[in-house]
Amino acid sequence: MESLDEKKLPVLGNTLETEFKELSDTNLNTISELHAFFPHWKKSSVQKKLNATLNGSDKRFVALENGRIVAHARVFFGKGLHKHRAEITSLVVEPSHRRHHIGMGLMNFIMKNLPSSTELVLLAVASKNKPAIHLYKKLGFEKYGVLKKAALVNGKYVDNSLMKKKL
Numbered sequence: 001m002e003s004l005d006e007k008k009l010p011v012l013g014n015t016l017e018t019e020f021k022e023l024s025d026t027n028l029n030t031i032s033e034l035h036a037f038f039p040h041w042k043k044s045s046v047q048k049k050l051n052a053t054l055n056g057s058d059k060r061f062v063a064l065e066n067g068r069i070v071a072h073a074r075v076f077f078g079k080g081l082h083k084h085r086a087e088i089t090s091l092v093v094e095p096s097h098r099r100h101h102i103g104m105g106l107m108n109f110i111m112k113n114l115p116s117s118t119e120l121v122l123l124a125v126a127s128k129n130k131p132a133i134h135l136y137k138k139l140g141f142e143k144y145g146v147l148k149k150a151a152l153v154n155g156k157y158v159d160n161s162l163m164k165k166k167l
């Protein structure tokens with residue numbers, strides 16, 4: 001497994017540099033920046049979730065530009081019989097930074113830094129979320145099923161496409 005040290009990758013050959021890393025702090029800036037991504041959570045709830053991450057419940061990865069978080073994703077790891085599985089959730093790129101391959105870069109960074117025991121990466125995406133589905137297909141994910149009524153969004157049920165990628 002590669003080290004989880006911070007890495008810098010150029011984006012699209014322009015002057016912007018995006019840095020991808022595993023989230024490893026719960027300082028006030030981090031809490032505020034993540035709160036901006038998930039405004040429906042209270043700041044105290046963001047802090048609890050980050051504490052749980054630092055205590056090993058999951059891992060979170062971020063993309064930074066000029067030291068500021070511009071994208072986030074969370075990874076759960078299987079245990080015991082499911083040790084070969086990882087599930088990626090909560091991928092989000094700040095609206096003003098979309099279409100700069102940051103989502104793609106963060107997903108690739110995560111997949112390069114999964115434990116060596118990981119053979120299968122899973123995710124679920126709203127079946128109508130074309131940008132995300134395009135991104136995941138480009139990364140080699142394939143659809144293996146549909147979970148009907150997977151989420152209740154603004155009072156309406158939404159189906160999820162279930163996707164997998166073998167490493």
Ligand SMILES: CC(C)(COP(=O)(O)OP(=O)(O)OC[C@H]1O[C@@H](n2cnc3c(N)ncnc32)[C@H](O)[C@@H]1OP(=O)(O)O)[C@@H](O)C(=O)NCCC(=O)NCCS
Binds near residue numbers: 094099
């Ligand atoms: C989906 C999301 C993460 C994509 O992030 P992004 O950084 O803008 O995506 P990228 O620039 O890395 O795009 C990579 C590829 O995905 C596809 N893609 C991304 N956005 C797209 C869009 N709006 N329409 C069509 N295809 C799109 C393209 O194939 C793109 O490659 P290309 O630009 O060379 O054509 C971003 O739109 C987002 O945060 N959406 C809201 C949250 C969300 O839906 N998260 C997914 C939860 S499962």
